[in-house]
Amino acid sequence: MDEFKDDIEYIISNAKKGGIQRFIVVGFDIESSIKAKTMSLNYPEIKPVYGIHPYNTVNSSISMMRELNDLVKEKKPLAIGETGFDFYRDISPKNKQRDFFEAHIKLASKYNLPLVIHTRDAFDETYTILKEHNRFNDILHCYTGNSDDIKKFNELNIYYGITGIITFKNSNLRTLVKEMPLDRILIETDAPYLSPVPFRGKRNEPSNLKLIFNTLSESLITNHQDVENILLKNTKNAFNYDFDEC
Ligand SMILES: [Zn+2]
Numbered sequence: 001m002d003e004f005k006d007d008i009e010y011i012i013s014n015a016k017k018g019g020i021q022r023f024i025v026v027g028f029d030i031e032s033s034i035k036a037k038t039m040s041l042n043y044p045e046i047k048p049v050y051g052i053h054p055y056n057t058v059n060s061s062i063s064m065m066r067e068l069n070d071l072v073k074e075k076k077p078l079a080i081g082e083t084g085f086d087f088y089r090d091i092s093p094k095n096k097q098r099d100f101f102e103a104h105i106k107l108a109s110k111y112n113l114p115l116v117i118h119t120r121d122a123f124d125e126t127y128t129i130l131k132e133h134n135r136f137n138d139i140l141h142c143y144t145g146n147s148d149d150i151k152k153f154n155e156l157n158i159y160y161g162i163t164g165i166i167t168f169k170n171s172n173l174r175t176l177v178k179e180m181p182l183d184r185i186l187i188e189t190d191a192p193y194l195s196p197v198p199f200r201g202k203r204n205e206p207s208n209l210k211l212i213f214n215t216l217s218e219s220l221i222t223n224h225q226d227v228e229n230i231l232l233k234n235t236k237n238a239f240n241y242d243f244d245e246c
Pocket residue numbers: 082118119141142
């Protein structure tokens with residue numbers, strides 16, 4: 001999120017011009033979670049999420065979960081995350097990723113909040129840990145799984161976060177979204193990463209959400225207004241928050 005520190009007001013107004021009114025800023029370590037909190041205090045249209053990303057568990061100690069707990073008490077987030085498993089980059093040992101994932105689950109359950117889950121090359125393990133802990137209605141951010149994974153995760157009433165990957169030439173997401181329950185689809189930028197076509201490789205920003213929205217609508221072959229209403233409703237349900245009241 002440091003990528004936006006010099007032009008945050010421009011980023012917000014640019015997004016608003018395109019009809020994007022609310023923003024969710026997701027922490028990936030303690031420092032960025034604190035920044036998410038600060039941003040949400042400075043800009044009421046920004047909502048925070050606190051967590052330690054699987055990559056960052058490598059340099060973190062489990063006692064840091066206490067700091068996340070304090071943050072939740074200071075300013076309630078919409079969710080807990082990013083947490084999860086990343087066995088693709090394998091930056092942090094699996095055991096450590098698991099310890100943190102479980103600690104995030106505990107924190108989310110304590111405050112009755114959903115989880116924002118990052119999972120790469122670890123769909124089975126992610127499904128198992130969520131099932132073990134009786135977790136439902138969590139958010140699988142930046143979905144990159146296959147058709148069989150969708151069948152399993154549907155049992156957990158999971159929400160699927162669709163990013164700019166859906167616009168990539170070779171992406172199978174345009175087909176896969178048709179297998180997801182309509183009331184479980186969300187769109188997200190994952191900014192500053194994963195800029196949609198034609199901005200691949202550039203800094204991603206909230207205004208690009210429109211491009212993801214357009215490709216999703218075309219893939220679902222439903223009219224844009226319907227998809228917009230569905231996504232708005234899904235976002236409210238996923239985060240159990242009425243974004244109208246800011
Ligand atoms: Zn992620």
